Amino acid sequence: RRRLGLSFLQLLTLKSQLLRFHRICTQQSDFQEAKKILFSTLSTRGYCRTFLRKVNRTFLEDKPIKVTSQLPLVMLYSPHMLGYIRGVKENFQTLVQTTKILTDHEVLAAYRRNKNLKDYLVKAKLRPTIRTKSKDLGQFFKHKRWIYNVFSDTVYLTRTKGTARTSNCVYLITCKTCQKMYVGETKNTLLVRFTQHRYNILRRKGTNTHLVQHFLIHGWQSVTATVLESNSDWTAQQRKWAERLWIMRLDTAHPGGLNEAKPRAVSSS
Structure with a gap:
């Protein structure tokens, strides 16, 4: 079976080479000379003369166009499936002969490639990055130098x-409505922290704090924020200390601001 497959491949390769010679040679004598050299070389490499004569005789013949409709039998390729395919084709021919239906159809084995590791690991499309809508960012954040x-x-x-x-x-x-201020600190990104603030305000959580009480009245749309100071090497204690310094600098303790009168320990969120 492997030998037959190889002969078929040799036949196609040799026919395509002869057709190429036939197209590019303007003189018949040039074509015959090129064919002679090719056949002589192939003969020394073990090609059968009968095979070469058959190719020479048939390479210009047009392959008849099949008018039958094909019924694809799609499956993964496996050598063990060859007997199964042969049985399906034989049973189909028997059915056609006995019932006289689908006489213009034939079964065609259509193999599809087995998935490999690359198919499982490599995707044609990249996963979309999770991005917060620009309107959510613009609602509360605005960089201020002063x-x-x-x-x-x-x-x-x-x-x-x-x-x-x-x-x-x-x-x-x-607060964009009354200009009152609140100083806070967070280990997470400002976006994550403000998601928590928004949840507390919109869901009326933590209503014992001045911050939530204030924006329950003025609304979340009045919130605007900026970063005062950041340091990727800060510990939780250093970050809380920096928060207290800014509360004292800007004097944001209640009632002049929205921080508690005596800054208490804030969970590192």
């Missing part, structure tokens, strides 16, 4: 140019 507290008449320069994705930082919340 911070001015209208109640204490104090001005301070922020110590970093943060974004909504800055982590391990001290941040400032300002």
Whole structure:
């Protein structure tokens, strides 16, 4: 069977080479000379003369066009399936002969490749990165270089140019309605922390704090925030200490601000 497959491949290769010679040679004598050299070389390599004569006789013949409709039998390739396919074709021919239906059809084995490790690991499409909608970012974050507290008449320069994705930082919340301020700290990104703040305000959680009480009245749409300071090497204790310093600088303790009168330990969120 392997030998027959090889002969068929040799037949196709040799026919394609002869057709190429036939197209590019403008003179018949040139074609005959090229064919003679090719056949002579192949003869020394073990090609049978009968085989070469058959190719020479049939390479210009048009392959008859099949008018039968094909019924594909799709399956994964396996040498053990060859007997199964042969049995299906024989049974189909028997059915056609006895019932006289589907006489213009034939069964065609259509193999599909088995999946390999590459198919399981490599995807044509990249997974979409999880991005927060731009409107969610724009609702609360705005970088400010200078911070001015209208109640204490104090001005301070922020110590970093943060974004909504800055982590391990001290941040400032300002009410756009009344300009009251709140200083907080977080180990996570500002976006994650504000998701928690928004949940508390919209779901009325933690209503014992001045921050939640205030924005229950003025609404989440009044929230705006900026990063005051960040340091990727901060420990939780250092971050809380920086938070207390900013509370004192901006004087955001209640009633002038929204922080508790005596800053208490805040969980590192």
